[in-house]
Amino acid sequence: MRHVISLLIENEAGALSRVSGLFSARGYNIESLTVAPTEDSSMSRMTIVTSGSDEIIEQITKQLNKLVEVIKVVDISESAHIERELMLVKVRASGKDREEMMRMTAIFRAHIIDVTESSYVIELTGNQRKLDAFVGALEPELILETVRSGITGIGRGDRVLKL
Amino acid sequence: MVLTGAEIVIRCLQEEKIEYVFGYPGGAVLYIYDALFNQKQVRHILVRHEQAAVHAADGFARSTETVGVALVTSGPGATNAVTGIATAYCDSIPMVIISGQVPTAAIGQDAFQEVDTVGITRPCVKHNFLVKDVRDIAATIKKAFHLAKTGRPGPVLVDIPKDVTMQKCAFEYPQEVSMRSYNPVVKGHQGQIRKAVQLLLEAKRPMIYAGGGIVLSDAAEQLTKLTRLLGFPITTTLMGLGGYPASDRQYLGMPGMHGTYEANMSMHFSDVLLAVGSRFDDRVIGNPAHFAEEPRKIIHVDIDPSSISKRVKVDVPIVGDLKEVLDEMIRQLEASPTRPDASALAVWWKQVEEWRRRDCMKFKNSDDIIKPQYVVQKLWEVTNGEAFVTSDVGQHQMWAAQYYRFDKPRRWLNSGGLGTMGVGLPYAMGAQLAHPGSQVACVTGEASIQMCIQELSTCKQFRLPIKIVNLNNRYLGMVRQWQELFHGERYSESYMDSLPDFAKLAEAYGHVGFRIDKPSDVEGALRDAFSRKNDLVFLDFQVDQTENVYPMVQGGKGLTEMILSSEDL
Numbered sequence: 001m002r003h004v005i006s007l008l009i010e011n012e013a014g015a016l017s018r019v020s021g022l023f024s025a026r027g028y029n030i031e032s033l034t035v036a037p038t039e040d041s042s043m044s045r046m047t048i049v050t051s052g053s054d055e056i057i058e059q060i061t062k063q064l065n066k067l068v069e070v071i072k073v074v075d076i077s078e079s080a081h082i083e084r085e086l087m088l089v090k091v092r093a094s095g096k097d098r099e100e101m102m103r104m105t106a107i108f109r110a111h112i113i114d115v116t117e118s119s120y121v122i123e124l125t126g127n128q129r130k131l132d133a134f135v136g137a138l139e140p141e142l143i144l145e146t147v148r149s150g151i152t153g154i155g156r157g158d159r160v161l162k163l
Numbered sequence: 164m165v166l167t168g169a170e171i172v173i174r175c176l177q178e179e180k181i182e183y184v185f186g187y188p189g190g191a192v193l194y195i196y197d198a199l200f201n202q203k204q205v206r207h208i209l210v211r212h213e214q215a216a217v218h219a220a221d222g223f224a225r226s227t228e229t230v231g232v233a234l235v236t237s238g239p240g241a242t243n244a245v246t247g248i249a250t251a252y253c254d255s256i257p258m259v260i261i262s263g264q265v266p267t268a269a270i271g272q273d274a275f276q277e278v279d280t281v282g283i284t285r286p287c288v289k290h291n292f293l294v295k296d297v298r299d300i301a302a303t304i305k306k307a308f309h310l311a312k313t314g315r316p317g318p319v320l321v322d323i324p325k326d327v328t329m330q331k332c333a334f335e336y337p338q339e340v341s342m343r344s345y346n347p348v349v350k351g352h353q354g355q356i357r358k359a360v361q362l363l364l365e366a367k368r369p370m371i372y373a374g375g376g377i378v379l380s381d382a383a384e385q386l387t388k389l390t391r392l393l394g395f396p397i398t399t400t401l402m403g404l405g406g407y408p409a410s411d412r413q414y415l416g417m418p419g420m421h422g423t424y425e426a427n428m429s430m431h432f433s434d435v436l437l438a439v440g441s442r443f444d445d446r447v448i449g450n451p452a453h454f455a456e457e458p459r460k461i462i463h464v465d466i467d468p469s470s471i472s473k474r475v476k477v478d479v480p481i482v483g484d485l486k487e488v489l490d491e492m493i494r495q496l497e498a499s500p501t502r503p504d505a506s507a508l509a510v511w512w513k514q515v516e517e518w519r520r521r522d523c524m525k526f527k528n529s530d531d532i533i534k535p536q537y538v539v540q541k542l543w544e545v546t547n548g549e550a551f552v553t554s555d556v557g558q559h560q561m562w563a564a565q566y567y568r569f570d571k572p573r574r575w576l577n578s579g580g581l582g583t584m585g586v587g588l589p590y591a592m593g594a595q596l597a598h599p600g601s602q603v604a605c606v607t608g609e610a611s612i613q614m615c616i617q618e619l620s621t622c623k624q625f626r627l628p629i630k631i632v633n634l635n636n637r638y639l640g641m642v643r644q645w646q647e648l649f650h651g652e653r654y655s656e657s658y659m660d661s662l663p664d665f666a667k668l669a670e671a672y673g674h675v676g677f678r679i680d681k682p683s684d685v686e687g688a689l690r691d692a693f694s695r696k697n698d699l700v701f702l703d704f705q706v707d708q709t710e711n712v713y714p715m716v717q718g719g720k721g722l723t724e725m726i727l728s729s730e731d732l
Contacts, residue, residue, distance in 0.1 A: 017285065
């Protein structure tokens with residue numbers, strides 16, 4: 001089962017490698033991992049997408065909690081939550097493809113954020129499925145380059161991950 | 164008071180009341196060694212290899228209730244220390260390791276004797292720090308000691324660049340540590356403890372299974388009281404030996420791969436298993452699927468939540484300090500009007516005694532050739548069961564664990580988790596320094612002892628009258644045993660040729676050495692050795708080369724599928 005784990009960790013040098021090292025040392029999967037400081041710059045928030053049986057997810061949560069610099073760990077996929085990922089796609093855009101690309105951008109409610117004579121950079125935010133769908137909808141030979149941020153997530157409603 | 168970083172390091176150790184630091188100097192720690200030179204409170208034990216510094220500090224910690232401290236230089240000093248650190252980590256031993264680092268400006272430049280010590284040690288420490296500002300040294304060392312000894316203990320490394328040890332700042336040692344990210348649970352959950360007590364009172368075939376946590380949390384007294392109150396059979400793991408008196412009737416010996424028949428059968432067929440400070444290790448329960456076949460309720464008490472339901476699904480998890488939790492269990496039991504089910508217990512004990520009558524620890528002694536088990540039995544007799552016994556890793560380790568009966572905790576020092584050959588002599592050094600008047604024996608083999616043999620020199624310098632009991636069978640015995648049983652008797656590289664004359668080698672280091680060939684000389688040699696209060700004596704026992712450790716649960720097999728002796732093969 002796929003899980004989305006959010007955690008707060010001290011914003012110290014090496015904190016990321018403690019987390020990634022834990023996953024590699026114990027053979028856990030990381031589908032994606034995103035990290036950035038929070039509004040309180042002494043803390044970072046990480047979102048890890050992983051998969052495993054209930055027992056493995058329980059161990060992952062416990063092992064993360066055991067890291068001295070980890071402040072809080074929540075499996076946000078246990079209840080209602082929102083996931084978002086940012087993708088930038090550089091596409092060939094010349095001749096009739098320019099119109100087509102603009103249409104696709106509009107349909108997916110994406111934005112064109114860079115324009116040259118022969119290419120666009122399209123910015124798209126959404127859940128994983130939406131991003132996959134967008135890439136699927138483009139003609140493969142028109143895609144020059146893609147980059148995805150990995151998932152970040154937050155609980156819905158009253159659920160708050162805070163110190 | 165303004166001090167240099169180096170002086171601050173030493174002042175911190177003084178504040179922590181550290182008696183001994185085990186270490187080895189080098190370029191990056193010269194200022195720290197200079198600061199050490201100018202005071203008398205903290206004594207330095209100069210080892211001959213950094214691995215031994217960490218092991219000795221580890222042995223000191225294991226035999227006391229204190230934190231062991233080691234000091235090493237950058238680069239090879241730190242990498243040599245890694246085996247020691249990993250050994251302590253696997254057995255949750257509280258330690259602080261201070262390592263020198265190249266100057267801050269040189270970090271990342273591939274400087275002389277530079278390695279990423281924090282990176283290399285990250286997976287085998289509880290936590291580690293790189294101190295980049297002299298003003299952070301005191302607070303970091305305070306945190307290191309706090310982390311090392313609280314919660315599930317473990318080694319903590321503090322890496323200090325050379326320039327930081329030269330800079331100056333005002334020294335003040337923090338009185339308290341507060342970390343928002345680190346607050347280990349101490350008190351167990353009341354409701355869970357109540358549930359556990361209820362289960363224990365209803366049990367028909369109960370069993371107590373205690374691990375190293377009992378020793379680490381100094382809860383032997385509580386465990387003994389609880390066990391007697393309940394009247395249940397009890398087993399302690401390799402790491403828990405001495406956590407319950409081995410001479411007691413309720414004690415069934417060690418469980419697991421080389422555990423007793425009665426301990427393994429009782430573990431397997433129990434209906435309620437109380438696990439305290441143990442972790443259902445692969446060497447203890449064998450195949451987890453086989454273990455799970457027999458239905459039983461498991462209560463698991465541990466300070467570390469990640470140890471619970473890791474290998475075996477647990478019914479009543481209790482996170483907390485063992486001392487606190489066991490005290491609360493005792494309180495609730497004493498307050499309860501109900502008593503354990505006496506008639507069910509009588510039936511269960513009848514079964515347990517039947518298993519015990521198999522006498523699985525019997526061995527055929529010989530008048531011609533020294534049996535290693537016999538040496539350990541005699542060691543136990545000669546030392547009245549009161550020695551601090553260290554071991555290395557292999558057959559001799561198992562025989563020491565099986566035949567030396569420990570009645571008190573912190574008397575048995577061995578590398579249970581990592582299984583590090585070479586720990587025996589440095590552990591003995593740490594134990595002897597911690598307990599100067601006590602008998603300290605290092606039970607070892609001719610292979611293991613050679614992994615840290617250079618420490619004989621340290622023992623001479625610091626006059627440590629350790630008794631080395633070398634069970635010399637000219638084989639890597641445990642490897643040979645597995646090759647005999649599972650690899651068609653192809654003894655690939657397990658025979659040791661060209662061994663030194665250990666008695667002479669000991670003499671060359673300035674110690675006393677005996678070689679013992681006959682069973683009739685075993686006791687006399689041991690008595691002679693222990694009567695020499697000021698000498699290190701190296702006893703080189705020439706033992707039976709073919710002896711195997713039994714009982715044995717083969718890897719992948721279940722606890723009830725034991726080989727009891729060579730006749731079972």
